Amino acid sequence: MSSFDSMKQSRTGALVGFALMAVALVLLPVLFGKGLGNTWVRNLDFAMLYIMLALGLNIVVGYAGLLDLGYIAFYAVGAYLYALLNSPHLVPLLQGTGLEWILGPSIWIVIPLAALVAGSFGVMLGSPTLKLRGDYLAIVTLGFGEIIRIFMNNLNHPVNLTNGPRGITLIEPITLFGHSLGKPLHLFGLEIPPLYQYYYLFLALTMFIVFVSIRLQDSRIGRAWVAIREDEIAANAMGINTRNVKLLAFAMGASFGGVAGCLFSSLQGFISPESFGLMESIIVLSMVVLGGMGHIPGVILGAVILVFVPEALRDVINPLQNALIDRKIISGKIIDPEVVRMLMFGLALIFVMLLRPEGLWPSKRRRAELHPKTDDIARQEKDSVADAERNHD
Amino acid sequence: MTEPLLEIQGIHKRFGGLHALNDVSLSIKRGEIYGLIGPNGAGKTTLFNVLTGLYQPDEGKFTFNGKDLFRQKPHVVVGSGIARTFQNIRLFANMTAKENVMVGRHVRSGAGVFGAVFRPPAAKREEAAIHARAQELLDYVGIAARHNELARNLSYGDQRRLEIARALATDPTLLALDEPAAGMNPKETDDLKKLMEKIRKDGVTILLIEHDVKLMMGLCDRIAVLDYGKKIAEGVPEVVKNDPRVIEAYLGVAPE
Numbered sequence: 001m002s003s004f005d006s007m008k009q010s011r012t013g014a015l016v017g018f019a020l021m022a023v024a025l026v027l028l029p030v031l032f033g034k035g036l037g038n039t040w041v042r043n044l045d046f047a048m049l050y051i052m053l054a055l056g057l058n059i060v061v062g063y064a065g066l067l068d069l070g071y072i073a074f075y076a077v078g079a080y081l082y083a084l085l086n087s088p089h090l091v092p093l094l095q096g097t098g099l100e101w102i103l104g105p106s107i108w109i110v111i112p113l114a115a116l117v118a119g120s121f122g123v124m125l126g127s128p129t130l131k132l133r134g135d136y137l138a139i140v141t142l143g144f145g146e147i148i149r150i151f152m153n154n155l156n157h158p159v160n161l162t163n164g165p166r167g168i169t170l171i172e173p174i175t176l177f178g179h180s181l182g183k184p185l186h187l188f189g190l191e192i193p194p195l196y197q198y199y200y201l202f203l204a205l206t207m208f209i210v211f212v213s214i215r216l217q218d219s220r221i222g223r224a225w226v227a228i229r230e231d232e233i234a235a236n237a238m239g240i241n242t243r244n245v246k247l248l249a250f251a252m253g254a255s256f257g258g259v260a261g262c263l264f265s266s267l268q269g270f271i272s273p274e275s276f277g278l279m280e281s282i283i284v285l286s287m288v289v290l291g292g293m294g295h296i297p298g299v300i301l302g303a304v305i306l307v308f309v310p311e312a313l314r315d316v317i318n319p320l321q322n323a324l325i326d327r328k329i330i331s332g333k334i335i336d337p338e339v340v341r342m343l344m345f346g347l348a349l350i351f352v353m354l355l356r357p358e359g360l361w362p363s364k365r366r367r368a369e370l371h372p373k374t375d376d377i378a379r380q381e382k383d384s385v386a387d388a389e390r391n392h393d
Numbered sequence: 394m395t396e397p398l399l400e401i402q403g404i405h406k407r408f409g410g411l412h413a414l415n416d417v418s419l420s421i422k423r424g425e426i427y428g429l430i431g432p433n434g435a436g437k438t439t440l441f442n443v444l445t446g447l448y449q450p451d452e453g454k455f456t457f458n459g460k461d462l463f464r465q466k467p468h469v470v471v472g473s474g475i476a477r478t479f480q481n482i483r484l485f486a487n488m489t490a491k492e493n494v495m496v497g498r499h500v501r502s503g504a505g506v507f508g509a510v511f512r513p514p515a516a517k518r519e520e521a522a523i524h525a526r527a528q529e530l531l532d533y534v535g536i537a538a539r540h541n542e543l544a545r546n547l548s549y550g551d552q553r554r555l556e557i558a559r560a561l562a563t564d565p566t567l568l569a570l571d572e573p574a575a576g577m578n579p580k581e582t583d584d585l586k587k588l589m590e591k592i593r594k595d596g597v598t599i600l601l602i603e604h605d606v607k608l609m610m611g612l613c614d615r616i617a618v619l620d621y622g623k624k625i626a627e628g629v630p631e632v633v634k635n636d637p638r639v640i641e642a643y644l645g646v647a648p649e
Contacts, residue, residue: 212510219509220502221521227496232484237445237479239471239500239563274610312626365487368543 026387029199040311045267048202049260054287054297054303055213056256061285062294063222064249065229067138069281070125070145074254076152076276077121077195078114078261083271084161084170085110093159107174111205111262118258119251121148130243133232145281152273167272174201174266181266198267200209204264209256213296216252225249226294226365289354292359293366307346310346313341398423398598399444399567404453406439406622409607410549413439414450415622421567426589426599428613428630430606432642433488435619437602438480441571444600446470458566471500476565478556480572486545490536490555491543494527497562530558534588550581557588561597568592569600577637586612610634618642 032040057071084090085105094100105113125144129137156164173194174180181201185192216222224245227235236242265271283306291302317340324330352360358370397420406414413436421427429437442448446453446467455463458472476497485493502523508516510523531537534554539547544555553573560568570589574582586608588622609616610630618626618633620642626633633639 215510215512219520220499220504221506221509223492223496224499226488226492227485227499230487231483233421233447234479234483234485235496236467237447237471237477237483238497238559239468239476240496241466241468248506365543368545369487 005297025203026200029196033196036315038193038195041199042302043307043311045195045198045202047304048199048206049264049267049306050284050287050303051206051300052202052209052256052260052263053284054252054291054299055209056260057284058253058288058294058296058299059213059225059256060249061288062254062299063217063225064246065225066129066249067134067141067248068125068250068253069138069142069278069285070148071141071253071257072276072278072281073125073145073148074118074121074257075261075264075280076148076273077118077254077255079265079271079276080152080162080261081114081117081258082110082265083171086172086266087102087168087170089163089168089170094299104172107176111259114258114262115255116258118261121258122245122250122252122254125254126247129252130246141280142281145276145278149273149276152276162273165273167270167274169270171265171269171271173269174263175213176201182269198263202263205259209259209297210300217296221248222244239246248368286349290349292362293357295363295366298359298361298363299316302359305360306345310341310345313344315336317341396423397421399457399600401444401456402454402455404440404443404455405451406443406448407451408438413622414443417453417619417622417624419617419624419627421598421600422614423566423598424593424596425614426446426593426601426612428609428616429600429602429618429619430604430609431619433644436599436622437619438571439622440619441477441569441600441602444470445475445569468500471563471565474564474566475569476560476563476567478553478560478571478573479567480575482552482554482556484544484552484559487543489541489543490531490547490551490558491524491527493539493555494530494558495523497530497559498523498526500563527562530561531555533561534558535584550577550584553577553585554588557592561592565597567598567600571602572604573601574603574605582608 029041029044032044053071053075056074057068059069060066060068085103090103091100094103126143129140132140152162153165155296156166157163162168174179175181179185181197182194184194185197224235224240227238227240228242228245232242264275287302287306288299289302290306291300292298321330321334325332356362358366362370399421401420403413403419405412417436417440419427429440431437439448446462446465446469449464453463455461457470457473457475462470462473462475465473485496488496504516504519507513508519512520528537528538528540531540534557535609536547536551536554538560539551544552547555556572557568557570561644573589574585577585582605589599589601589612601609601613613630615628616626616630616633617624618636618639620638625638625642626636628636
């Protein structure tokens with residue numbers, strides 16, 4: 001917590017930096033689109049989604065220290081909620097019930113609703129796990145994630161709610177101020193394609209989530225979360241209602257996931273239980289850990305790297321193999337690029353974790369935890385020597 | 394005689410076959426320093442944990458400041474005005490000294506998610522008050538200069554002080570200290586004694602577990618002695634010191 005004065009002094013500098021960053025973020029999809037093609041604008045959209053997910057999981061894992069391996073379930077809840085309300089799937093089911101009005105709600109309703117519903121699921125996951133920590137908690141949350149996915153997979157009978165493994169299709173894109181994001185937008189003589197529009201919407205929501213994360217971190221609630229992570233018994237003995245504060249962490253984290261799920265559903269136009277497997281939970285957790293648990297810029301960096309690097313590897317390996325085939329050095333593709341991609345990805349993760357267990361861009365707190373500064377150690381030793389000497393007198 | 398601040402009657406606590414507290418009754422008066430001594434394993438810390446809500450007693454009565462606290466959760470106990478420190482220091486090691494004390498203010502503040510995110514004026518005022526009070530308490534225990542240091546990097550004596558500041562941040566009526574002088578040298582013990590006297594002068598009642606008998610005799614108004622989960626003596630230090638049962642508990646029976 002820096003002092004107020006130094007904050008004021010650096011305010012102008014921060015404003016300039018902020019303005020530059022805003023311009024860069026606005027121009028980013030144009031650069032990506034022109035330079036690397038539309039796939040990369042899409043990757044950019046996904047980077048935003050994963051930043052939201054990683055920031056949500058960061059509240060649970062990074063702040064409150066509760067290892068959650070089923071986080072993707074909340075993403076699924078948000079995605080299915082949006083899909084059910086914005087596709088023809090429920091129409092036959094609702095016919096004649098007088099409930100047709102719930103279909104096609106405004107985005108201003110559906111996004112807060114997704115946050116709320118996913119948050120409730122977060123509390124549902126949280127309440128039976130309150131007394132668990134570490135690996136036990138991880139197992140239960142993993143089970144929860146799988147249960148949600150299995151429900152999505154099997155809730156197609158007796159009542160066809162989720163359409164089972166075939167998933168939900170024909171999901172309407174988000175409509176904002178009467179304009180559907182599925183159609184190109186004409187603005188000041190410029191044509192903005194849907195992928196770009198989604199980017200700007202996702203960016204805005206990501207910014208909001210970053211803002212909420214920063215504000216929470218530096219607050220009474222945020223301090224209570226960190227206190228629980230540091231020492232739950234002491235936190236309890238200092239008057240923190242650990243049950244409520246932990247449930248709040250689960251709910252907040254889940255609500256970010258729900259919002260991201262909504263957006264994913266709208267962008268894809270199609271969802272199925274396959275998108276919400278354990279691997280997804282693990283990838284989001286890797287983003288948090290790789291970037292730096294509990295540190296917002298680190299978590300964002302982790303998410304961006306883990307979205308972009310595998311895609312970049314795909315772009316490198318395919319042309320490389322094709323070139324080798326052309327020159328008759330190899331006859332036909334030796335390896336599936338997907339396999340190489342995952343191999344390199346795995347190796348990279350192992351190396352980062354070995355060399356920088358605190359993450360690529362850790363908070364001061366975690367850096368101190370895992371790499372005590374040598375002078376700190378020296379001072380502690382000096383203290384204990386001095387203590388021992390004084391006690392001898 | 395004033396009405397007791399804290400009163401427990403017939404408290405029992407069993408861990409499986411171990412009867413850790415056996416029919417313990419005591420009452421602490423407002424404004425006194427009340428000591429709790431006894432050999433290792435006598436049940437002092439168990440009693441402490443019962444009084445601060447970390448353990449739920451099996452039987453008995455527990456009233457504090459006119460409020461029934463029997464089997465209440467720790468945060469309710471803290472809210473009612475009992476704060477504690479731990480025998481083996483339990484600070485939030487990777488938070489700064491000031492943040493540790495700020496956590497102590499949690500129970501006396503109320504900003505929720507909305508307040509944290511949108512920071513209406515009331516939430517801002519509350520946060521500023523938390524900062525100010527935390528700094529004030531660090532100054533009170535004498536470690537104001539180290540407010541920005543991570544708790545883990547503080548010296549042992551300063552960590553003990555920080556734990557007291559964190560407990561005081563909950564605005565307690567009763568401050569329960571579990572062996573605060575453990576591992577301290579005579580100079581530090583003396584400073585600690587002065588700090589405790591200052592805290593008492595400022596209107597906080599103190600419950601103290603300590604092994605340093607000399608310290609206890611000079612500091613406490615009354616002392617209770619526990620042995621094998623039972624209270625075997627209670628009274629002013631002079632009387633307790635000469636009680637044959639106390640001598641027996643500490644030294645064994647003199648051969649006839």
